[in-house]
Amino acid sequence: MASLGIDVLFKGTNLLRLLQGLWVSIEISLISVVLSILLGLIVGVLMTINNKFLKAILKLYLETVRIMPQMVLLFIVYFGTTRVFGWDMSAESSAIFVFTFWGTAEMGDLVRGSIKSIPTIQFESAMALGMDKIQTYIYIILPQTVRRLIPLSINLITRMIKTTSLVMMIGIVEVLKVAQQIIEANRNSSPNAAFGVFLVVFLLYFIVCWPISRLATYLEKRWA
Amino acid sequence: MDKDILIEYLPLYKDALFLTMKIGWQGILLAFVIGLVGSAILYFKVRVVKNILGVYIEVFRNTPLLVQLFFIYFALPKVGVQISAEACGVLGLGLLGGAYMIETFRSGVEAIPIIQSESAASLGMSHFQILWHVILPQAISISVPGILANVIFLLKETSVFSTISLMDLMFTAKDLIGMYAKTIECLFLLVVFYLIMLLPISIIGAVVERRMRYGQFGD
Numbered sequence: 001m002a003s004l005g006i007d008v009l010f011k012g013t014n015l016l017r018l019l020q021g022l023w024v025s026i027e028i029s030l031i032s033v034v035l036s037i038l039l040g041l042i043v044g045v046l047m048t049i050n051n052k053f054l055k056a057i058l059k060l061y062l063e064t065v066r067i068m069p070q071m072v073l074l075f076i077v078y079f080g081t082t083r084v085f086g087w088d089m090s091a092e093s094s095a096i097f098v099f100t101f102w103g104t105a106e107m108g109d110l111v112r113g114s115i116k117s118i119p120t121i122q123f124e125s126a127m128a129l130g131m132d133k134i135q136t137y138i139y140i141i142l143p144q145t146v147r148r149l150i151p152l153s154i155n156l157i158t159r160m161i162k163t164t165s166l167v168m169m170i171g172i173v174e175v176l177k178v179a180q181q182i183i184e185a186n187r188n189s190s191p192n193a194a195f196g197v198f199l200v201v202f203l204l205y206f207i208v209c210w211p212i213s214r215l216a217t218y219l220e221k222r223w224a
Numbered sequence: 225m226d227k228d229i230l231i232e233y234l235p236l237y238k239d240a241l242f243l244t245m246k247i248g249w250q251g252i253l254l255a256f257v258i259g260l261v262g263s264a265i266l267y268f269k270v271r272v273v274k275n276i277l278g279v280y281i282e283v284f285r286n287t288p289l290l291v292q293l294f295f296i297y298f299a300l301p302k303v304g305v306q307i308s309a310e311a312c313g314v315l316g317l318g319l320l321g322g323a324y325m326i327e328t329f330r331s332g333v334e335a336i337p338i339i340q341s342e343s344a345a346s347l348g349m350s351h352f353q354i355l356w357h358v359i360l361p362q363a364i365s366i367s368v369p370g371i372l373a374n375v376i377f378l379l380k381e382t383s384v385f386s387t388i389s390l391m392d393l394m395f396t397a398k399d400l401i402g403m404y405a406k407t408i409e410c411l412f413l414l415v416v417f418y419l420i421m422l423l424p425i426s427i428i429g430a431v432v433e434r435r436m437r438y439g440q441f442g443d
Contacts, residue, residue, distance in 0.1 A: 004302065066376075067422050068415070069383035071394055076411055083407045158286065165288040166384065169398075176294060183298075195302035198295045202287055209286035 005196030008186045018197075021178035022204055028095050028167060028174075029160040035096070036103025036160075037153055043104055044111020045137065058108070065105035071166050073098045078170045095167045103160060110152045114145040151220040158209045158216070165205070175201055229409045233400060237413050240396040241421060247310060247390065248382045248421075251317025252375055258318060259325025263363075266330055267355060277326070284323035290384045292316050297388040313385045321378045328374060332367030333359055369436055372429035379422055393417050 009015045047058050065073075078094040081087070089097075118141060126136040168176050179197045186193050262281075265273050284292065293316040296307065307315065336359060344354040364371075386395035397414040401407050 063426070067380075067426055068418060069380040069394075071383040072414055072418055075394075075397065075414070079401060079407050080411045162286075162288040165290045168290070169387070176291065179294075192302040195299040198291075198299040202291050202295050205287045205291050206283055210282060213286055 005183075005186075005190050005193030006200075008182060008190050008193045008197060009200060011186070014182050017178050018175060018182070018200065018204070021173065021175035022208070024172065024174045025164040025167065026161060026208065028092065028099065028172075029157065029164045032096050032099035032103055032164075033153075033157050033160050035100040036107045036156070039100065039104040040107020041111055041142075043108030044115065047108055047112040048115050062105045062109055065102050070098065070102055070163050071169060073102065074166060074170055091167065091170045091172045094170065095164070095172060099160060099164065102163075103156060106156060106159075107153065110149060110156070111145065114148040114152075115141060117148065118144055147223055151216045151223065154212060154216040154219065158213045161209055161212075162205070175204065225408055225412060226406070229406050230413060233406075233409065233413055236396050236400070237393065237417050240391055240393045241417050243390065244382050244385070244392040245421065247313045247385065247392070248317065248379050250314045251382075252321060252378050254314060254318025255321025255325050255374070255378065256371075258322025259329050260360075262322060262326035263329035263333060264355060266326065267333060267359070268351065280319075281323045281326055284320050285327075289316060289320050289381050290387060292320060293384060293388050309388050309390050312388060313382075313390055317378055317381065320381065321374060324374050324377070325371070328367045328370040329363060331370070332363035335366050336362050365436075369429065369433045372425065372432060376422060376425055376429060379425070393421075 009018065043058065046054060049055075074094065077098050078089065078091060082089050122140055122144070123136060126140045131139070165174070165176060168174055173181075179201050183193045183197055262277055265277055293312065296316055297309065297312045300307065340358055340362070341354050344358045349357070382392060383394045385392045386398060389395070391399075393414060397410045400410045
């Protein structure tokens, strides 16, 4: 295996750099996931309100996010808005903005689905007890939806981590970029390094995402 | 926005759209075949193959397409497997999609009451006949919304093909922005062309899903 580039990773700080690169994508996804979950809860509740105007806007928002590849959204924010409005936006903040924009819509739809799946009798009983709308949501509906939501939001985390690999395209130095740099730097000493290094990147993503998605499946089965 | 520039760039985007569609649909077809074969293997519980399939599903569902493509395109040639960029795109998309399709088909199969296969067995049908004539037709119609969702997801994922230097929509847009800096026009055309590709399928998906819901009502 020596000629396949695993040895390159143990040269100098290469492995550490690779892991730091991985951390960059994980950090971006974690920040986006936390923001998405918070905003998604609000958007999801708004989606259940019977208001034609509000519904149309939220539907448009959801469909836009569903239909446009995340990479296109990244390009629009990073190259487009900076051009039109002339502001200066770092690649990291554009990435967080786009992934939060995307995640909020996905999360909002999950929240809407969970709220809709709660029987009407819960709302009616709460009303019969004299609770107002806000009280009903805080004490009756949200606690029940949260339980259904937790596995789904954990799934959103893995999707987010997988999608953040795209940030390489707007010049953020994350794990794939670091991998390319390592391969380039060792082009002469070990020309086959691409195999070992990309294999390790492949495994790193799997090691990060797999336990999280297993946890989601486990919780889904247990709490179903 | 400059109208002349839009018209000038239009043919470039048109070619890119054709390439994206070509690779996209070939990949989706491959994914569909993998899904059918894979779910049949899981249905028959073929011993060792079933476990290998399980590993394949977990690996490809838990890694990004970008990393899979990089591995197929840049790493495999180092151990003697040389594939053209186009074939690599089809293969990557097919393998990723296959892992999702198997899951979709399987949940379709699981949704069919056990009495269906028991009745078929009591009529003297073989295992394969039961799968082909009884289970699959029902399973596929149950999983149609899921399949369409996968198709949309896979067509969106084609946007990463630009990283292995396939001249798809994303590549064209990035290239033109880099060369002439007409950012707004390029991004506008990019959005329009992705809409041309994805909007019809998304609408079909919504209609089919509503139909399916009505279809279940009478049951």
